[in-house]
Amino acid sequence: MKLSENIMGVQHLGIPTADLSGSVVWYEENLGFQKFYEKTVWSDGKLNAAFLKLKDLVIELYEQAGSGQEILSRGDGILDHYAIDAPDFDNCCQRAEAKGLRFHASTPKGAVRYENIGPKGVRGANYVGPNQEVIELCHNCSINYGYRTGLQGWSHLAIKVSNLQASISFYENLGFSKAGEGYLDTPDGRLYIGFVDNHGFQLELIQLTGAGLEKLKSRGNGRIDHVALSVKDAKEAFYEAKKSGCHVLDLFLKELPFFEHGIRYFTILGPDGEKIELNQIRSW
Numbered sequence: 001m002k003l004s005e006n007i008m009g010v011q012h013l014g015i016p017t018a019d020l021s022g023s024v025v026w027y028e029e030n031l032g033f034q035k036f037y038e039k040t041v042w043s044d045g046k047l048n049a050a051f052l053k054l055k056d057l058v059i060e061l062y063e064q065a066g067s068g069q070e071i072l073s074r075g076d077g078i079l080d081h082y083a084i085d086a087p088d089f090d091n092c093c094q095r096a097e098a099k100g101l102r103f104h105a106s107t108p109k110g111a112v113r114y115e116n117i118g119p120k121g122v123r124g125a126n127y128v129g130p131n132q133e134v135i136e137l138c139h140n141c142s143i144n145y146g147y148r149t150g151l152q153g154w155s156h157l158a159i160k161v162s163n164l165q166a167s168i169s170f171y172e173n174l175g176f177s178k179a180g181e182g183y184l185d186t187p188d189g190r191l192y193i194g195f196v197d198n199h200g201f202q203l204e205l206i207q208l209t210g211a212g213l214e215k216l217k218s219r220g221n222g223r224i225d226h227v228a229l230s231v232k233d234a235k236e237a238f239y240e241a242k243k244s245g246c247h248v249l250d251l252f253l254k255e256l257p258f259f260e261h262g263i264r265y266f267t268i269l270g271p272d273g274e275k276i277e278l279n280q281i282r283s284w
């Protein structure tokens with residue numbers, strides 16, 4: 001089975017934390033996430049992990065013993081921000097601000113309209129999460145949200161890239177297909193953007209230029225550490241990833257006793273070094 005046939009869309013977003021219980025409370029109280037699983041395991045030392053969901057958006061918050069300082073010292077990463085769909089955008093932003101959420105420096109005055117993304121533009125406001133991760137509330141003006149109100153789970157995950165074409169090709173090999181495009185004019189120059197989709201999960205690939213492109217090289221692992229994609233069969237995906245020349249980080253397929261029957265997973269690197277976990281939740 002090719003990797004593209006094995007991958008079944010997004011599974012979770014991995015966010016490391018130095019304060020697991022505080023982060024869980026922050027997500028529950030401020031954005032309406034619900035914790036549905038929590039476990040302490042031994043993996044390179046003590047690892048506490050909690051899984052939370054907001055409709056189809058699952059985040060894995062994890063605290064690795066001894067890595068607090070490293071986590072706190074991380075800056076913005078190649079995985080730049082994640083975005084939650086907000087049909088009644090103004091209300092959602094007002095509620096976030098009433099809860100005391102702070103704007104991220106990328107949208108210092110709050111809501112911005114991106115005229116040239118998608119057919120009818122996009123509205124977004126970037127907020128700072130409990131681990132300094134960037135969380136966008138996003139309203140895509142091309143989507144008919146009907147009467148839905150409140151935060152709706154996944155909108156997209158944004159990745160800053162050095163070569164848009166190379167990134168699109170890489171994700172096409174993982175079964176993504178092109179779903180839209182746009183551009184953004186910035187002081188650095190025009191940033192071209194491509195959207196790719198896998199089973200309803202969208203990546204926003206942002207081609208950097210100028211000083212931003214230079215800085216990308218030193219971004220490394222950021223506050224959003226990895227994105228996990230679901231696979232039907234992790235063993236086969238591991239074999240295929242190695243065979244097709246992917247940069248596989250792990251020597252062996254890893255296992256953790258999460259959920260009822262455990263998970264099997266491994267990590268590959270995308271074209272700019274972004275971490276992509278391929279993960280199978282076992283059903284037996």
Ligand SMILES: [Fe+2]
Nearest residue numbers: 014060228277
């Ligand atoms: Fe993960």
Ligand SMILES: [Fe+2]
Nearest residue numbers: 083136158204
């Ligand atoms: Fe975005």
